[in-house]
Amino acid sequence: MTSQNPIFIPGPTNIPEALRKAVDMPTIDHRSPVFGRMLHPALEGVKQVLKTRDAQVFLFPSTGTGGWETAITNTLSPGDKVLAARNGMFSHRWIDMCQRHGLDVDFVETPWGEGIPADRFQDILTADKGHQIRVVLATHNETATGVVSDIAAVRRALDAAGHPALLFVDGVSSIGSMDFRMDDWGVDIAVTGSQKGFMLPPGLAILGFSAKAMAAVESARLPRTFFDIRDMATGYARNGYPYTPPVGLINGLNHACDRLLSEGLENVFARHRRIAGGVRAAVAAWGLELCAVRPDLYSDSVSAIRVPEGFDANRIVSHALDTYDMAFGTGLGEVAGKVFRIGHLGSLTDAMALSGIAVAEMTMADLGLNVRLGSGVAAAQEHYRQSTTALRKAA
Amino acid sequence: MTSQNPIFIPGPTNIPEALRKAVDMPTIDHRSPVFGRMLHPALEGVKQVLKTRDAQVFLFPSTGTGGWETAITNTLSPGDKVLAARNGMFSHRWIDMCQRHGLDVDFVETPWGEGIPADRFQDILTADKGHQIRVVLATHNETATGVVSDIAAVRRALDAAGHPALLFVDGVSSIGSMDFRMDDWGVDIAVTGSQKGFMLPPGLAILGFSAKAMAAVESARLPRTFFDIRDMATGYARNGYPYTPPVGLINGLNHACDRLLSEGLENVFARHRRIAGGVRAAVAAWGLELCAVRPDLYSDSVSAIRVPEGFDANRIVSHALDTYDMAFGTGLGEVAGKVFRIGHLGSLTDAMALSGIAVAEMTMADLGLNVRLGSGVAAAQEHYRQSTTALRKAA
Amino acid sequence: MTSQNPIFIPGPTNIPEALRKAVDMPTIDHRSPVFGRMLHPALEGVKQVLKTRDAQVFLFPSTGTGGWETAITNTLSPGDKVLAARNGMFSHRWIDMCQRHGLDVDFVETPWGEGIPADRFQDILTADKGHQIRVVLATHNETATGVVSDIAAVRRALDAAGHPALLFVDGVSSIGSMDFRMDDWGVDIAVTGSQKGFMLPPGLAILGFSAKAMAAVESARLPRTFFDIRDMATGYARNGYPYTPPVGLINGLNHACDRLLSEGLENVFARHRRIAGGVRAAVAAWGLELCAVRPDLYSDSVSAIRVPEGFDANRIVSHALDTYDMAFGTGLGEVAGKVFRIGHLGSLTDAMALSGIAVAEMTMADLGLNVRLGSGVAAAQEHYRQSTTALRKAA
Amino acid sequence: MTSQNPIFIPGPTNIPEALRKAVDMPTIDHRSPVFGRMLHPALEGVKQVLKTRDAQVFLFPSTGTGGWETAITNTLSPGDKVLAARNGMFSHRWIDMCQRHGLDVDFVETPWGEGIPADRFQDILTADKGHQIRVVLATHNETATGVVSDIAAVRRALDAAGHPALLFVDGVSSIGSMDFRMDDWGVDIAVTGSQKGFMLPPGLAILGFSAKAMAAVESARLPRTFFDIRDMATGYARNGYPYTPPVGLINGLNHACDRLLSEGLENVFARHRRIAGGVRAAVAAWGLELCAVRPDLYSDSVSAIRVPEGFDANRIVSHALDTYDMAFGTGLGEVAGKVFRIGHLGSLTDAMALSGIAVAEMTMADLGLNVRLGSGVAAAQEHYRQSTTALRKAA
CATH class of the missing domain: 3.90.1150.10 (Aspartate Aminotransferase, domain 1)
Incomplete structure (x- = not known):
């Protein structure tokens, strides 16, 4: 039994009627051209929502958590160093994931209710003369505390430190709801899901990879198969997927992007x-x-x-x-x-x-x-x- | 484009999710036994909602207005006299329909905002020694003014006058929402629709006919075919309809009754x-x-x-x-x-x-x-x- | 429980996915402008499907049978004479309806399996020097026998006889499936329903009235209220309806016309x-x-x-x-x-x-x-x- | 535009109407008790479909491929040895995944069109005196070749060799369609998805873990977070999930199990x-x-x-x-x-x-x-x- 009331959890969101209908599809042959005609516009729509011209977009049948795992396993190797701030539950969990994957996480304890301390990041990055830090992780919107951090400031910290680390941003609860500028902010990997700003049911991890992030993929030695973006990219090039795609959600995403972009x-x-x-x-x-x-x-x-x-x-x-x-x-x-x-x-x-x-x-x-x-x-x-x-x- | 807001018109109402799904059916063969397995429980459910043991229920692919026409054309002949009160738009329209069908309407002008004047009815009925008045029309809930009238009082007026007229009640915006007692109140025809208390889309006129109303059908000379309850009764007896039934709405009605009765x-x-x-x-x-x-x-x-x-x-x-x-x-x-x-x-x-x-x-x-x-x-x-x-x- | 098999009854038909979704709507305010934005394109679409430039289209929450009743009650008076052929169940039923409404039906018994005998009609019309016959009824496609009749030939019979009778055509199982030319054939009233060529659930009677048919409305003395096209026309002019409209079906009809016309x-x-x-x-x-x-x-x-x-x-x-x-x-x-x-x-x-x-x-x-x-x-x-x-x- | 024809790809399958409606839900709060009332019956239903009394069931927002990865990453460590047969595309891909995760795969090249060579497995297992082989992988139904293998025979091979290796079975295209007996056959991990025998849209990896498989989890050193069954088990114990669950699919799975088990x-x-x-x-x-x-x-x-x-x-x-x-x-x-x-x-x-x-x-x-x-x-x-x-x- 479902309620007639709207919900006020911070995602999944209330699904607009038209998007429910777009997701609720009869089965199609996902190896037929029909699938490509949903997939490619969806990928293109996500690029526009991310405000990126050149990033490559990937859609995994997964969640934001799977998106984080996609980001780190496709670019890093065991023992690699990453920098993060711990200012809420979701930044905490991403740090935990990195540790469980054998990464060396340097994290700044930050009061819950505060944003990412870009100045502290700048100090740490400046001090990292050997450029051991491979990636800076940033949670754009901490869903646990209702705090939006200044990603542009994190980018400025990297630039001021002249540091080449990649910048990965969890935009799960910001993208599609609050301003997000992948290219302007020099974001290398943006992570989100279907069930927040895109107003769809859960089930999709949505990622953008910059050219710089793509360049890191071949040398990354963390094991991955399901989340390997190389298989995914090969699939897309053939209008397909490395495994069974979540067709209804991809059709829904296509419609969701249209809706956001026409508004x-x-x-x-x-x-x-x-x-x-x-x-x-x-x-x-x-x-x-x-x-x-x-x-x-x-x-x-x-x-x-x-x-x-x-x-x-x-x-x-x-x-x-x-x-x-x-x-x-x-x-x-x-x-x-x-x-x-x-x-x-x-x-x-x-x-x-x-x-x-x-x-x-x-x-x-x-x-x-x-x-x-x-x-x-x-x-x-x-x-x-x-x-x-x-x-x-x-x- | 539909709104995400609930609506606050006095019907059609907000449709609960489960009822939308019950109505939205693929086509079935309405001449197969599957149809009977929806129809008869729906008829039975309506009887319970009307609080009647013996009335016969009819479901027309129509609206409450069609329900009124069903009531009068199946029981009356041109020139027949009916008594009504005019205390709002819907009682007004029913009177107008009677006049357009050549009936002789004796109506009591009643301030809009007042209920049916049962005492005035009693006077008129008492004065009608020759029992010229064949039917008393009563609008249970005047949707135009938000006034609920006392149908039991109208029944008492009839009884006090010792008058044999039939009592027809428009319960379009009351049945399923406010107490309605077909048997206790001696209602001969109750009229409602799918889109109010039953919470379904519009498209069904729903009627209950008492035995006394049924007895009036054969002698009624107002022409009718689409709304003829005799064809409808013959159809039901064969698990069918005299024409194409609105299967989805009938399935929905079956579920709606279940919902009301289990609550x-x-x-x-x-x-x-x-x-x-x-x-x-x-x-x-x-x-x-x-x-x-x-x-x-x-x-x-x-x-x-x-x-x-x-x-x-x-x-x-x-x-x-x-x-x-x-x-x-x-x-x-x-x-x-x-x-x-x-x-x-x-x-x-x-x-x-x-x-x-x-x-x-x-x-x-x-x-x-x-x-x-x-x-x-x-x-x-x-x-x-x-x-x-x-x-x-x-x- | 519904079947996964397609159905092969002669209507209602299998409903395409997109039309099911168009019909399955949340409730809207049918007195708001949103409704007009569905209604008028639907009326216009039906005109194109009927191949008429000037006819007025009416949509009743009813069935094809209700459509027949709309045709006769809006144009005829008790005792009026109509001409028909009886060559199947549906022509039979229309004749029966006319008789029940007090019309004088002159019908040609025709073998079931044969079409309308246009030559016999011509003889009868020619013989009707006094132009007592007010209407010729023609069933375009006899659903009971699978026989399509030549409506153009019926028109030629009328013309050859120089007879001014109106031509009413039951196109319930032809319109939207087989060629139908309201203007070319001089059809005065065309009747169909939602559940055949329009591929929708049942629940709509769909009619086109020529100018000549419209001219007959004021003098018609058969009683009608629910099916009165004058109330309906007044409603449409205000983007509304004389009673609660079947919004989902009208939205569906709009989509169905688009589908037929784009194909x-x-x-x-x-x-x-x-x-x-x-x-x-x-x-x-x-x-x-x-x-x-x-x-x-x-x-x-x-x-x-x-x-x-x-x-x-x-x-x-x-x-x-x-x-x-x-x-x-x-x-x-x-x-x-x-x-x-x-x-x-x-x-x-x-x-x-x-x-x-x-x-x-x-x-x-x-x-x-x-x-x-x-x-x-x-x-x-x-x-x-x-x-x-x-x-x-x-x- | 979707087709009205059934599809004949070997999954995803044609989705029955009732299951489409079960999946297509408005958003609920997945942290409320409502969710637990869908989840636990779904888990219990899957156990019955797997024919297991004691296995633990896990449902990941993923696909069968993600299910394979869940199986190996939760039980194995880099360098661990597994035995497999390569007799079709899906066994090939599982082997490839193992290799990409740093496992040492001993695989038997088998003609495509043949089943798993249980006798060869028995020889290899018997020869593996030191019990280096940790897991035997078996593809129950090779979707690429239409070959069903005899899993009971693989179990007999293990038993005859007195070998303690775990038995992992890919039942993606068999479970729910062909006989599968997790307990009788001594299967340690069974892997399937939502889109085959369960007749749902894609988006769920469905796994059963035997007690023996569960015992291997703590020592497994392959990194995993998204696919970590420990987080999942902790979530289930609290009626929840370690991340956003695919609520509609889980509701659908609950209905799908009911459907299979009542048939x-x-x-x-x-x-x-x-x-x-x-x-x-x-x-x-x-x-x-x-x-x-x-x-x-x-x-x-x-x-x-x-x-x-x-x-x-x-x-x-x-x-x-x-x-x-x-x-x-x-x-x-x-x-x-x-x-x-x-x-x-x-x-x-x-x-x-x-x-x-x-x-x-x-x-x-x-x-x-x-x-x-x-x-x-x-x-x-x-x-x-x-x-x-x-x-x-x-x-």
């Missing part, structure tokens, strides 16, 4: 910022604070909201689900119990966002938190009304 | 009352009034809300659609421009209802009405929180 | 002729005969196949369903038990047609008829191979 | 054997031979059909697709151009199978092969008729 990426980002702004206005009206410590770190795809000291934030998520059949996200890792999360990425309307805010509000009131009914909703309404007017004036 | 009709009605209560709390918080003039007339499936004198209520409906992509109902007929309507029938959650209330609120504020943002939402939240608690205590 | 109507007809040709080749190979008595009467949408004297044709239909889960049509009325029917209208491929032929063959062999396995299939294969080659040469 | 596995296998028998009868009637060299090697899920010397089998596949819009499988690897393949696994009816046979027949005739139209169809019809009768007698 216009900048409009998509503005829409996310606008919806997120309403949620943030509600949080302020409730007298609560975000986990993200500064406005320039606020994510437009997910807000992690700190609850008062001593209150277990998980109760909010359980109560909302049990009483109002509405799904929010719990806190993960170091912020477990301290925050709850409202996901606001993908295709959301004002009305949907207001329903989430209204339920969060009722839930907190039910649980005895000092939140006035209607207060967050009113703040969000005010925000949406003003921004609607602004949009109309601009249009 | 329990009384629970379904309580749920509608609860959701409606939140809308009414919001209306009160906005300082507005319902078109229905007394609480016992308040409909649990639709609220018609009066706007301040001099303000055009249609602007609310247009602005909500244009600015927030949300559909409310306009006023019809005598209350056009004076009311807007919030439909709250079918499968609605608290969160969905709150999103409708929040958007109505923003819309009114946008248009300069003296409505405080968050005020209606807070009143509805309070209502839903209390009733949720009450439900939990009862469970 | 090109002449190509659609050629495709039907080609598929039908394979079925007819199989029938010949089995040593059986069609009910249609001459090749120029052969329908391209359905074949009624005579079984040997003394054999009950219904056994073929039952056995195919029970043993091979495949649906064929039984014989109706005068040819019940004497024919079985293979429907071949809508979207069918060679492979689908061959599967139907193969199962019909097995079934007849199972039941002891003298039919050699593979014989009909081979004949159809030969036909399809040659016509594929021919199409390729033409393209 | 009864032995009935499912008999059904596949029966359908395959018809295809094989057709092949014989065409005067052609299977790639599988002996009847006991004939696969019930796919037939690879040898074409006459000098004829390019790929032409059949291209022509069928281009001319008749029907998908067959090409030959792969060593039998490329020498065979074409008819997949007959999943949910197929007699009628569907006959349509594939009919089109294959037309295609070969079109290309000048000496194949009489109707000959293969007649042979298959005869087979289906007899087996239908047999089934009826048995029932």
